[in-house]
Amino acid sequence: MPGAIRALKASGTRLLVFLWIVAGCLGMTARAAEVTVEGRALIGPQGLAAARDVATRRALARAAESHSARVSAQSHMREGTIIETAQVNALACTQATTPLAEQVDGEELMVTLRVEVGACDAAWENEADHAPACEKAYLNRLVVTGFAFEFPEQLTEERDGRLLPRVNQQRVEALTATELARALERGGQVRAVFDGNMFPYASPSRAPLLHLPAGSVEMPIVALARARQAQYILSGVYREFGLEKTLSRQERLIEIEAFVHDGANGAVLARQRFQTEVSGSTWLGGGISLRNTPTIGTRAFQKTPFGQKWTALIGDIARWAGAQASCLPFIARIMKVEGRLLQLDAGAESRMNPGDTLTLHILREPPVFDLSTRLLGQEKQVRATVRIRAVYPAFSIAELLEAPKELEVHPGDFVYTQ
Numbered sequence: 001m002p003g004a005i006r007a008l009k010a011s012g013t014r015l016l017v018f019l020w021i022v023a024g025c026l027g028m029t030a031r032a033a034e035v036t037v038e039g040r041a042l043i044g045p046q047g048l049a050a051a052r053d054v055a056t057r058r059a060l061a062r063a064a065e066s067h068s069a070r071v072s073a074q075s076h077m078r079e080g081t082i083i084e085t086a087q088v089n090a091l092a093c094t095q096a097t098t099p100l101a102e103q104v105d106g107e108e109l110m111v112t113l114r115v116e117v118g119a120c121d122a123a124w125e126n127e128a129d130h131a132p133a134c135e136k137a138y139l140n141r142l143v144v145t146g147f148a149f150e151f152p153e154q155l156t157e158e159r160d161g162r163l164l165p166r167v168n169q170q171r172v173e174a175l176t177a178t179e180l181a182r183a184l185e186r187g188g189q190v191r192a193v194f195d196g197n198m199f200p201y202a203s204p205s206r207a208p209l210l211h212l213p214a215g216s217v218e219m220p221i222v223a224l225a226r227a228r229q230a231q232y233i234l235s236g237v238y239r240e241f242g243l244e245k246t247l248s249r250q251e252r253l254i255e256i257e258a259f260v261h262d263g264a265n266g267a268v269l270a271r272q273r274f275q276t277e278v279s280g281s282t283w284l285g286g287g288i289s290l291r292n293t294p295t296i297g298t299r300a301f302q303k304t305p306f307g308q309k310w311t312a313l314i315g316d317i318a319r320w321a322g323a324q325a326s327c328l329p330f331i332a333r334i335m336k337v338e339g340r341l342l343q344l345d346a347g348a349e350s351r352m353n354p355g356d357t358l359t360l361h362i363l364r365e366p367p368v369f370d371l372s373t374r375l376l377g378q379e380k381q382v383r384a385t386v387r388i389r390a391v392y393p394a395f396s397i398a399e400l401l402e403a404p405k406e407l408e409v410h411p412g413d414f415v416y417t418q
């Protein structure tokens with residue numbers, strides 16, 4: 001949350017002093033607890049739905065901070081003035097949320113929620129990565145794309161002192177996507193599909209800079225997410241696949257950098273590097289270039305030294321990506337508009353239920369780029385509330401509520417969980 005800045009006049013020479021206070025300050029128990037909290041927001045031109053979204057977020061932040069928080073403060077003196085800043089970060093995770101009341105007081109909206117809160121460290125799947133594993137009402141879906149090689153020349157294999165021809169690069173990239181999707185499905189935190197022939201970046205070395213074909217108004221990665229009814233995309237690059245041989249043994253270093261992208265605008269939401277080393281036999285195999293070698297993903301492959309390490313690395317990436325995506329907001333696209341009724345591209349498979357409420361977001365144009373023309377994303381504007389009326393396996397029907405009269409809703413707009 002924003003830091004509070006207090007400037008005090010003082011005398012003396014220029015001095016720099018940092019004071020860090022780390023306090024697990026309000027109940028550090030790992031067990032979940034229920035709290036009742038309030039959140040307030042001004043009702044602006046965007047209407048009641050936008051105010052409710054802001055008030056709800058403020059209430060959830062207060063709930064998390066009430067359970068456990070970290071306080072960081074720093075001070076420094078410059079030209080006789082002491083500048084102090086303080087920041088409070090919640091260490092807890094909010095879980096089940098129940099709306100209790102909503103009240104309009106003049107130009108202000110107040111919401112009251114009952115929130116179940118627990119310590120985040122109790123929910124971390126991988127303490128090394130500190131990746132939160134969130135229990136959400138809805139299941140996000142990831143599309144896993146092919147993982148390209150930054151240095152394809154490293155795809156050589158040595159056998160009995162002979163350097164063998166390179167394996168089929170495209171098939172390895174596609175099989176990586178396949179196995180990641182299977183691992184994500186086994187994890188159960190998200191739904192996963194794969195498109196191993198899709199690589200979204202301008203080049204492996206420039207990842208995560210996305211590829212945008214000349215004259216195109218939409219990035220292929222966004223089109224892919226829409227086509228597969230997915231909220232997020234998992235893609236990546238083999239940064240290192242080098243084979244080293246000494247007098248006594250040979251080793252292959254595998255390093256993969258993975259990225260989670262927003263399916264609505266392509267923005268990078270999370271990135272992480274994973275690596276492992278394989279000693280002894282480092283045949284990639286996969287039935288690709290060598291005879292009598294097991295295919296990637298089979299039990300026989302997983303019993304080989306290379307297969308064991310590679311499969312474990314894929315499992316680490318899947319756990320990280322599943323934990324990241326499970327904590328991100330659920331998104332559904334509007335496919336059709338009929339008056340106040342909206343047809344959404346998510347249904348029972350995503351755990352949607354009649355009576356659920358979501359918020360309608362309109363993406364502002366144009367997208368936001370930095371000074372080097374790198375895409376940073378798009379601003380979202382909350383415009384209305386929608387309520388689910390009917391749910392089918394792969395789609396649902398929602399009703400538009402509390403919408404401004406001048407609001408225009410079009411296919412391709414988004415609704416998000418509140």
